[in-house]
Amino acid sequence: MDENQQDNSQEGKIIPINIEEQMKTAYIDYSMSVIVGRALPDVRDGLKPVHRRVLFGMKELGNNSNKPYKKSARIVGEVMGKFHPHGDASIYDTIVRLAQDWTMRYVLVDGQGNFGSVDGDSPAAMRYTEIRLQRMAEAMLEDIDKETVDFTLNFDDTLEEPTVLPTRIPNLLVNGASGIAVGMATNVLPHNLSEVVDGAVAYIDNRDITIEELIKHVKAPDFPTGGIIYGYEGVRQGFETGRGRVVVRGKINVETAKGGRERLVIYELPYQINKAVLHQKIAQLVNDKVIEGISDVRDESDRDGMRLVIDLKKDAIANIIINQLYKYSELQTSYGVNNVALVHGRPRQLNLKELLSEFVDFRHEVVVRRTRYELREAEKRAHILEGYLVALDHLDEIIALIRGSKTPDEARDGLMSQFGLSEIQAKAILELRLQRLTGMERDKIREEYAEVMKLIEHLRNVLADEGLRMQIIKDELLDVKKKFGDERRTEIQYLASEMRIEDIIAEEDVVITISHLGYIKRTAADDYRQQKRGGRGAIGGRTREEDYIEHLFVASTHHTLLFFTEKGRCFWLKVYEIPEGEKQSKGRAIQNMVNLPPDDKIRAIIDVRNLADKDFVTSHYIVLCTREGIIKKTLLEEFSRPRQNGVNAITINEGDQLIEARLTDGSSHIMMAVKSGRAIRFPEEKVRHTGRGAIGVRGIEVDTAHDDVIGMICVGKGDTEKTILVVSEKGFGKRTGIEDYRITNRGGKGVKTINVTEKTGALIAMKDVDDSDDLMITCRSGITIRMAVSDIREAGRATQGVRLIRLDESDKIAAVARIDKEEAAEQEEEAAENSGS
Numbered sequence: 001m002d003e004n005q006q007d008n009s010q011e012g013k014i015i016p017i018n019i020e021e022q023m024k025t026a027y028i029d030y031s032m033s034v035i036v037g038r039a040l041p042d043v044r045d046g047l048k049p050v051h052r053r054v055l056f057g058m059k060e061l062g063n064n065s066n067k068p069y070k071k072s073a074r075i076v077g078e079v080m081g082k083f084h085p086h087g088d089a090s091i092y093d094t095i096v097r098l099a100q101d102w103t104m105r106y107v108l109v110d111g112q113g114n115f116g117s118v119d120g121d122s123p124a125a126m127r128y129t130e131i132r133l134q135r136m137a138e139a140m141l142e143d144i145d146k147e148t149v150d151f152t153l154n155f156d157d158t159l160e161e162p163t164v165l166p167t168r169i170p171n172l173l174v175n176g177a178s179g180i181a182v183g184m185a186t187n188v189l190p191h192n193l194s195e196v197v198d199g200a201v202a203y204i205d206n207r208d209i210t211i212e213e214l215i216k217h218v219k220a221p222d223f224p225t226g227g228i229i230y231g232y233e234g235v236r237q238g239f240e241t242g243r244g245r246v247v248v249r250g251k252i253n254v255e256t257a258k259g260g261r262e263r264l265v266i267y268e269l270p271y272q273i274n275k276a277v278l279h280q281k282i283a284q285l286v287n288d289k290v291i292e293g294i295s296d297v298r299d300e301s302d303r304d305g306m307r308l309v310i311d312l313k314k315d316a317i318a319n320i321i322i323n324q325l326y327k328y329s330e331l332q333t334s335y336g337v338n339n340v341a342l343v344h345g346r347p348r349q350l351n352l353k354e355l356l357s358e359f360v361d362f363r364h365e366v367v368v369r370r371t372r373y374e375l376r377e378a379e380k381r382a383h384i385l386e387g388y389l390v391a392l393d394h395l396d397e398i399i400a401l402i403r404g405s406k407t408p409d410e411a412r413d414g415l416m417s418q419f420g421l422s423e424i425q426a427k428a429i430l431e432l433r434l435q436r437l438t439g440m441e442r443d444k445i446r447e448e449y450a451e452v453m454k455l456i457e458h459l460r461n462v463l464a465d466e467g468l469r470m471q472i473i474k475d476e477l478l479d480v481k482k483k484f485g486d487e488r489r490t491e492i493q494y495l496a497s498e499m500r501i502e503d504i505i506a507e508e509d510v511v512i513t514i515s516h517l518g519y520i521k522r523t524a525a526d527d528y529r530q531q532k533r534g535g536r537g538a539i540g541g542r543t544r545e546e547d548y549i550e551h552l553f554v555a556s557t558h559h560t561l562l563f564f565t566e567k568g569r570c571f572w573l574k575v576y577e578i579p580e581g582e583k584q585s586k587g588r589a590i591q592n593m594v595n596l597p598p599d600d601k602i603r604a605i606i607d608v609r610n611l612a613d614k615d616f617v618t619s620h621y622i623v624l625c626t627r628e629g630i631i632k633k634t635l636l637e638e639f640s641r642p643r644q645n646g647v648n649a650i651t652i653n654e655g656d657q658l659i660e661a662r663l664t665d666g667s668s669h670i671m672m673a674v675k676s677g678r679a680i681r682f683p684e685e686k687v688r689h690t691g692r693g694a695i696g697v698r699g700i701e702v703d704t705a706h707d708d709v710i711g712m713i714c715v716g717k718g719d720t721e722k723t724i725l726v727v728s729e730k731g732f733g734k735r736t737g738i739e740d741y742r743i744t745n746r747g748g749k750g751v752k753t754i755n756v757t758e759k760t761g762a763l764i765a766m767k768d769v770d771d772s773d774d775l776m777i778t779c780r781s782g783i784t785i786r787m788a789v790s791d792i793r794e795a796g797r798a799t800q801g802v803r804l805i806r807l808d809e810s811d812k813i814a815a816v817a818r819i820d821k822e823e824a825a826e827q828e829e830e831a832a833e834n835s836g837s
Helices: 004-011 020-039 050-060 070-082 088-099 136-140 171-175 192-206 233-241 275-287 318-328 350-395 395-406 408-419 423-430 439-464 466-484 614-620 825-834
Strands: 107-110 130-133 151-153 160-162 177-180 185-188 228-230 242-250 251-256 262-268 294-299 308-312 333-339 338-342 346-349 491-493 507-516 519-524 549-556 562-564 568-576 602-608 619-624 630-635 658-664 669-674 678-683 709-715 723-730 731-738 763-769 774-779 782-790 813-819
Touching: 020 050, 020 177, 050 070, 050 088, 050 130, 050 136, 050 160, 050 723, 070 088, 088 107, 136 177, 136 466, 171 192, 171 318, 185 338, 192 350, 192 466, 233 242, 233 333, 233 350, 233 774, 251 318, 262 318, 275 294, 275 308, 275 318, 308 318, 318 333, 350 395, 350 423, 350 439, 350 466, 395 408, 408 423, 423 813, 439 507, 562 658, 619 709, 658 709, 669 763, 709 763, 723 813, 763 813
Parallel strands: 228 491, 549 813, 602 658
Antiparallel strands: 107 130, 151 160, 177 185, 185 333, 228 242, 242 333, 251 262, 262 308, 294 308, 338 346, 507 519, 507 549, 562 568, 562 602, 619 630, 619 658, 669 678, 669 709, 723 731, 723 763, 774 782, 774 813
């Protein structure tokens, strides 16, 4: 055959096509294959095909949580040979990820062996590690045998695999997912199971629930590695639109080493941050002099937890170094929220409500399909049992029929024709064992039939009543929460600019305590029980031996605290920003909260309701007092604009220090007391108000070599019921009427306020109190006693008073705080009720 003839014969088989169209079609086919078959999770079970195949393959092998572990290689072979025709490495990587508790918020595979580490170490090869399903993964596979989900043929059409798992766990939200497809990507962050279940239940109860209301249940992402979500706006956007940006910070503690130097301890990292890489990065920042003030960085992590230690130089300020670490290293990382998942096989971006509604709709479908399956099985069983009951009623005739039949088929036909039985019933009767014909077994058949009929009625009710189905979904979700739910690991830190405090934090009174070494915490006010005067007291704060509680007072969570330091600086802190602690806990270093230099110390705290109230800040003053008797008055408005590094409140002379600050309305009487037992009273008008940088004027004459001012109070003109309480360091105290102190000019010596003796010890505190107040007295040993002011009798100025608290020989009173809240009567009533019952 010549060439021309050959060309002609082939001509009809060549189809000319446009290459551009062919490329388009091929690329779209490929991209859809990647989107649906590889990169994006299904909105219903939150799994990609490889994860689903791994979990299903493990179930098929019987690799359950209550069975022994199986080699990872065996599972990989099973999944690769039956369901997932790709490389073994991709399957093993999936298994490893499902077993890592720093990657998965709730791990689905129980691994034994080396599965890598948070430092980025590689896992051991699959031939060395062993795995089995976690109980939570079993909850995702539950009811798969009850025709709850569709199955499809595997790659070679020899087996069937599920298109989705009938999960009871809202896995997409709970464990999150990330993936890059073609032309689109997804990044769903992990959340707390308990919160997500509460959100789903709230959605079931109210289909018209708003995202704002859902956020009260599902508060924010919750990462397996903990950390702090810094700022809430990105979280809110992610919930409302399905897109947002969440900033996460690691957690740092400030510790004081033996030599007085401070060190930072990083004990929680942002999600998916490699600890070893972070360690190197911090060292690099120090070498490049980007961050100065760090002397050493080392990793002290062990089986008890993460501990990346950063030693600071002598003059370094902890808070400044922390902020630099957040700025320059991965200790602060942002995550893009992009909630894209497959809905009915198509990629879609979903907000929080849509994610929950898709899951609830899927659970509803599963419950319906499961109920139909169970009803079908129950009806089959009831049909057979009805045949048995007929046989029991005609037992002798049936036995005679069977004995007289030549073949089983003849017996079957005879049963069907004579007794009106179906073929299934006749077969079941022929297969009945003789032992079932005993009296007891016959009763069991009747009982079983009654139970099956009851079950059929229930299942039909479920299929007929959507409310009943929704209740089943809720009950199953709450059961999941009970079995697998846990506490939130990631803290949420709201920025001041976005804080809508009344929505988030309940207004309540709390006890604020600050220790001598600068540890701060807040505690519920009613944690301190009231005791009678002279009692031994209760432990109020467990501190180190050289530490003790120095400031102790009550404030509302919505207020702002102004901190005044002994060097005359002022810092601001919202009460809700102070970490909560148990009564016995130490609290958090105040250097973590404000930029306090290491050589300065907080001396006074003022509680202000609202710094934004213009009328209030222009009609009130801050009165400051120093140890050497200097007094100064400044308009509150000058302290109404918080700055991160604080402001100068008073210029302090060398050798002097600030000891007290008070809020006044401009018309108070000021009283100052000194250690040796003298006190002075003069009108506030005698002190003219000056700017923040001024020095102030003399308030009381002090022999600076032997004496010091120990306190100052400001009493309003209308406070006629107020009495002056003075307490000595060895536990003596008394109350005196304010009128016992005559009004004088400022700068004088004052009059005797308590008879100071060796028995009483020096004067330690002066407070203005009335009968409705409680007192909180704290000793250097950490003992705290709470008592009613009404228990302390009034006495003249020249007396030594009564014993308020019994102290050990070496102990002394450290702080005396007045509590405005009247809880005494309530507590006594409770005690009486308890003793009566």
